[in-house]
Amino acid sequence: MNSLLGSLLLLIGVVSCKHLPKDEEVCAVLLGNELVEEIAGYKSVTDEILRYVLEGDFKHQTYNGLAKFVDKFGPRPSGSETLEQSIDYMIQLTRDEGITDITTEELEVPQWTRELEQVTLLEPRVKNIAVFGLGRSVSTSPEGITAEAIMVNSFDDLDSLADSDVKGKIVIYDAKFVSYGVSVRYRTEGASRAAARGAVASLVRSITPFSINSPHTGAQNYDNNYPKIPTAAITLEDADMLRRMYDRGEKIVLNIKLISKSDTKTSRNTLIDYKGTESPEKLVIVSGHIDSWDVGQGAMDNGGGIFVSWAVPVILKRLNIKPKRTIRSIFWTAEEMGLIGAADYANKHKNENNNINFIMEADEGTFAPLGLGVGGTQEARCIIAEVLKLFKSINASTLVEQNAPGSDISLFTNSGIPGASLYTENSKYFWFHHTAGDTMNVENEHELDLGTAVWTAAAYVIADISIDIPR
Amino acid sequence: MNSLLGSLLLLIGVVSCKHLPKDEEVCAVLLGNELVEEIAGYKSVTDEILRYVLEGDFKHQTYNGLAKFVDKFGPRPSGSETLEQSIDYMIQLTRDEGITDITTEELEVPQWTRELEQVTLLEPRVKNIAVFGLGRSVSTSPEGITAEAIMVNSFDDLDSLADSDVKGKIVIYDAKFVSYGVSVRYRTEGASRAAARGAVASLVRSITPFSINSPHTGAQNYDNNYPKIPTAAITLEDADMLRRMYDRGEKIVLNIKLISKSDTKTSRNTLIDYKGTESPEKLVIVSGHIDSWDVGQGAMDNGGGIFVSWAVPVILKRLNIKPKRTIRSIFWTAEEMGLIGAADYANKHKNENNNINFIMEADEGTFAPLGLGVGGTQEARCIIAEVLKLFKSINASTLVEQNAPGSDISLFTNSGIPGASLYTENSKYFWFHHTAGDTMNVENEHELDLGTAVWTAAAYVIADISIDIPR
Structure with a gap:
């Protein structure tokens, strides 16, 4: 079988200039x-x-x-x-x-429960920002974090900023949806990469090409090398609005309240054998x-x-x-x-x-x-x-x-x-x-x-x- | 001109069996x-x-x-x-x-402000129902209205029910979207037509063919002949879920809290003449x-x-x-x-x-x-x-x-x-x-x-x- 395969591959090599062999x-x-x-x-x-x-x-x-x-x-x-x-x-x-x-296999699983999620645009005007906290985000204090926000299109964009531009700010990732695989990194890695630059919280444009002002939640992973900062997803609509305001030179100030509870519980994988x-x-x-x-x-x-x-x-x-x-x-x-x-x-x-x-x-x-x-x-x-x-x-x-x-x-x-x-x-x-x-x-x-x-x-x-x- | 038009219309009449004249x-x-x-x-x-x-x-x-x-x-x-x-x-x-x-013309306009809108499915399971109150809906008490709900597909469907089936109930209009003109009647007339049958509140399937769990608000008109009952729009998704539960014979119990404030203010039409x-x-x-x-x-x-x-x-x-x-x-x-x-x-x-x-x-x-x-x-x-x-x-x-x-x-x-x-x-x-x-x-x-x-x-x-x- 192997030598036959070798001959075939050789044949493929010979003819491939003219037409690639079909699968x-x-x-x-x-x-x-x-x-x-x-x-x-x-x-x-x-x-x-x-x-x-x-x-x-x-x-x-x-x-x-x-x-x-x-x-x-x-x-x-x-x-x-x-x-x-x-x-x-x-x-x-x-x-x-x-x-x-039927077999069940027990294991410990995380339980992360949202209790209060509220993001409010304070400047340039007061507006409720639709939001879903991201999985296992840490909580803010009950009064929340009030800080100026900056908009970035990519990690490169973030990295190009001076420390003083990021420190103490809320980083908003506003990367347009390309594909889930490409775009989801801003959700999964965004918080820690913003924290690495001194940000106090991060928000991410929901990972979707379409919205009726719908936020999309999802998992995110903290890098233990950096402080854990609160993080949430906002809608395409609000991300685009904030981007327009930012591009007009308007100062964006947000209050972010994210309160959740973390616990560990027992759950089960379920195996059904035929x-x-x-x-x-x-x-x-x-x-x-x-x-x-x-x-x-x-x-x-x-x-x-x-x-x-x-x-x-x-x-x-x-x-x-x-x-x-x-x-x-x-x-x-x-x-x-x-x-x-x-x-x-x-x-x-x-x-x-x-x-x-x-x-x-x-x-x-x-x-x-x-x-x-x-x-x-x-x-x-x-x-x-x-x-x-x-x-x-x-x-x-x-x-x-x-x-x-x-x-x-x-x-x-x-x-x-x-x-x-x-x-x-x-x-x-x-x-x-x-x-x-x-x-x-x-x-x-x-x-x-x-x-x-x-x-x-x-x-x-x-x-x-x-x-x-x-x- | 008129006699020419007459001749034309006669001509149109003659040939119309074969082909209708184009506009x-x-x-x-x-x-x-x-x-x-x-x-x-x-x-x-x-x-x-x-x-x-x-x-x-x-x-x-x-x-x-x-x-x-x-x-x-x-x-x-x-x-x-x-x-x-x-x-x-x-x-x-x-x-x-x-x-x-530029001229502005002042007039008195209604102001209707939502303060709290919360609908909760209590039976067969507890679930938050996404909701927008309809324009000028009256308020419930702070504890809200808790009652059994019935689902109807149309006004005919409602009218076919015995008084005892409707009295004291919440009527949910679940008419599928046909066109705005056809379907919007359930939003505009629904509350009073349900009240006429003794209902204590009404909900309407949002007037839309598509949803990401998005409620659609809009105006509604109370008929002064009937009691004014609180009324709101729910999403296609929840309407369909409630319909499935209802069709399975499950009892549907809802709590409806709708608190709003009504006032009259001065506003203006604006006329710009060229x-x-x-x-x-x-x-x-x-x-x-x-x-x-x-x-x-x-x-x-x-x-x-x-x-x-x-x-x-x-x-x-x-x-x-x-x-x-x-x-x-x-x-x-x-x-x-x-x-x-x-x-x-x-x-x-x-x-x-x-x-x-x-x-x-x-x-x-x-x-x-x-x-x-x-x-x-x-x-x-x-x-x-x-x-x-x-x-x-x-x-x-x-x-x-x-x-x-x-x-x-x-x-x-x-x-x-x-x-x-x-x-x-x-x-x-x-x-x-x-x-x-x-x-x-x-x-x-x-x-x-x-x-x-x-x-x-x-x-x-x-x-x-x-x-x-x-x-």
């Missing part, structure tokens, strides 16, 4: 006819799953189950009783399906995180991911479809506080890492599925691409390469375990992400059915094919 | 070549105006002026000191242009309302309308273009409280109604202009359609027929005075309408330039052509 050509050689035919042979089973979800008894069950769950519990922040109740509820829902191979018939020790993991931010309802982030992952063992059991490897559905806890649950699992199960054949997480929206975002070797991607061909009828055959698919599972894929995220038509995902607008209104019955079908059928094929996904 | 064919006959050529002859002047706004000294001045205004004052609710300060500011801005023919050279007594009015709701910044509703209307005399004066009739730019006050300023003007000037040649208001957004929405006779529309042909180069030549164009000016057009609104690409207007998201972020520099250019040039031509706009 498909490479994959054909890498996989060989037998495996391609084997995967294509799953069509009758995957079609059965699609029919069951799209037209059969499971039709709209993901949406309805999710709506009932979200309406019942609402936000499920790390450390809250509601989160634990919602975990109990999902366990009972699973037991009701006759699935009993045992493999031939290699039960080998795992295909499907997952989502059950905790959410406190400001919305946690429908999109990540109730949808929980429900499509919960559906995998449920649907396979109902249809009596039994894969060779074990499918493990995991509900991570405390993701929003920094992948706390996933890190605990990775640590407790580090000796079993070799047994994770493939790991999947649906945490980028459960909109209409287009395929999977896959991390792994070329050969691994070729296999998944072949699996995705089974979903041509519902236009979900696209494979996009992702270095770190998913959120929690990046802890695993970063160490070489192949994995995938549910890749969906999520162009509006960040409009609602970490806002009060993360509600059932973002979800759609049919799109959730499509996502459930693809997620279940793909996990099944990967868990059943004759070869392990190579690393 | 253009009718207009060609109605207007005659001479007038068509006269209007076309304005192209050099209208092009001069377009160039001055789109490429010349006025480029981006509407956006910049509006931004400065909105940033300085923010919301300008009826009866507030801020509104009066913003009127003074606009008068000074006009004087700075060397325009001195005198006509031949018939100064004849008026072409351009207008917008300077008051806004308190919850946003009043940039779109209706700062944009104020600034494009302010620009008309300013640009004509700067370019030394002098129409035969007077152009009057009016900033109505207290529109949001129910066209209070416009009604006062209509009353004070009722003897001059015959002198209003044409009346225009830009209160449906200042997005990219597509043309004008016109109310009036067929002949009036034909003339305006001909004027709009002058704006083909910027794709703003569309005439749409509107029975009641504008908001304030409907008081005039309803009595037969021809008039127009600025017709724009405003498909997202109601996403932001009466929300905290009515800010400068909805406005665009180039689109405001286009609107300013069309508004100014159209008003000028109408004020200068040889014939009055027929009624």
Whole structure:
């Protein structure tokens, strides 16, 4: 196989000036006819799953189950009783399906609770500034911090300022949204980088391309080398207004009151196993995180991911479809506080890492599925691409390469375990992400059915094919 | 002319089975070549105006002026000191242009100030319900009203219920958005129609097709035949959640606290005249309302309308273009409280109604202009359609027929005075309408330039052509 691959790569090298070989050509050689035919042979089973979800008894069950769950519990922040109740509820829902191979693993999680958040523009005019504190921000005094604010477009912009321009000031990061990956650094690192220059607080333009005066919360990480300063997100609208005032030379004075409470509580990762018939020790993991931010309802982030992952063992059991490897559905806890649950699992199960054949997480929206975002070797991607061909009828055959698919599972894929995220038509995902607008209104019955079908059928094929996904 | 018209109409009657005559064919006959050529002859002047706004000294001045205004004052609710300060500011801005023919007309306006608005879902779970009280809603007691809620989709739905189903309950109107005109009745009439059935309070699904958990405020009218009950708007998201709970048979209990203060203050309509050279007594009015709701910044509703209307005399004066009739730019006050300023003007000037040649208001957004929405006779529309042909180069030549164009000016057009609104690409207007998201972020520099250019040039031509706009 290796020498064949060498010849192929040589051939690719020769012809690449004229036309780059398509992934498909490479994959054909890498996989060989037998495996391609084997995967294509799953069509009758995957079609059965699609029919069951799209037209059969499971039709709209993901949406309805999710709506009932979200309406019942609402936000499920790390450390809250509601989160634990919602975990109990999902366990009972699973037991009701006759699935009993359920494990919970306890761990300590942070609880960060907002009590008062109020930012007021004092100069050049009095105006309430809509705001959400960022995760684990320290509190101000009850009177708050009153200080002059400066606007910066970037870390470079901040670094170019004299110490005297920053010391004692509130730094407002006003970087326009480029992509989540690029722009989120101002949220996650902004406070400490401002503190490093002597700022007394920092505000960040919400990480979104669109707003109806909606602030977006999210995690941030203090660097222990610098003082911890209060930090919060403001809306695009207020950031733009403050920028205009600043550019006109007007002095901006703000009062920032951010009061929160921090604690540590016990939570749980939840593992639901659907045992493999031939290699039960080998795992295909499907997952989502059950905790959410406190400001919305946690429908999109990540109730949808929980429900499509919960559906995998449920649907396979109902249809009596039994894969060779074990499918493990995991509900991570405390993701929003920094992948706390996933890190605990990775640590407790580090000796079993070799047994994770493939790991999947649906945490980028459960909109209409287009395929999977896959991390792994070329050969691994070729296999998944072949699996995705089974979903041509519902236009979900696209494979996009992702270095770190998913959120929690990046802890695993970063160490070489192949994995995938549910890749969906999520162009509006960040409009609602970490806002009060993360509600059932973002979800759609049919799109959730499509996502459930693809997620279940793909996990099944990967868990059943004759070869392990190579690393 | 009349017998020619008769022949034409007969001809139209004859051929109408095969193809309906186009407006253009009718207009060609109605207007005659001479007038068509006269209007076309304005192209050099209208092009001069377009160039001055789109490429010349006025480029981006509407956006910049509006931004400065909105940033300085923010919301300008009826009866507030801020509104009066913003009127003074606009008068000074006009004087700075060397325009001195400025009149203000005082009138009494309502002031309705929210002090506390808090709605809490108590059953089936505790949840804060985002809310904006509706204009002039009465207050609850400080402890609020705690009662069971019922959901209705329509007034018919409400009327079909037994008295015992409604009495003592909170009525929630959950009518899906069809169009503003159709759906707004649940906001304006909902409280009294619920009170008529014995309800103790009413809530209405916000009048919008889209939301990021954004409540939309707005006016409502109590019917004096029924008790005045507190009333407010909730978000699409909460309305849908409550609907799902209700449909599941869950009992919905809410606590509604709405505390506001009502007063009467003096405000002013502002009239800026650019005198006509031949018939100064004849008026072409351009207008917008300077008051806004308190919850946003009043940039779109209706700062944009104020600034494009302010620009008309300013640009004509700067370019030394002098129409035969007077152009009057009016900033109505207290529109949001129910066209209070416009009604006062209509009353004070009722003897001059015959002198209003044409009346225009830009209160449906200042997005990219597509043309004008016109109310009036067929002949009036034909003339305006001909004027709009002058704006083909910027794709703003569309005439749409509107029975009641504008908001304030409907008081005039309803009595037969021809008039127009600025017709724009405003498909997202109601996403932001009466929300905290009515800010400068909805406005665009180039689109405001286009609107300013069309508004100014159209008003000028109408004020200068040889014939009055027929009624």
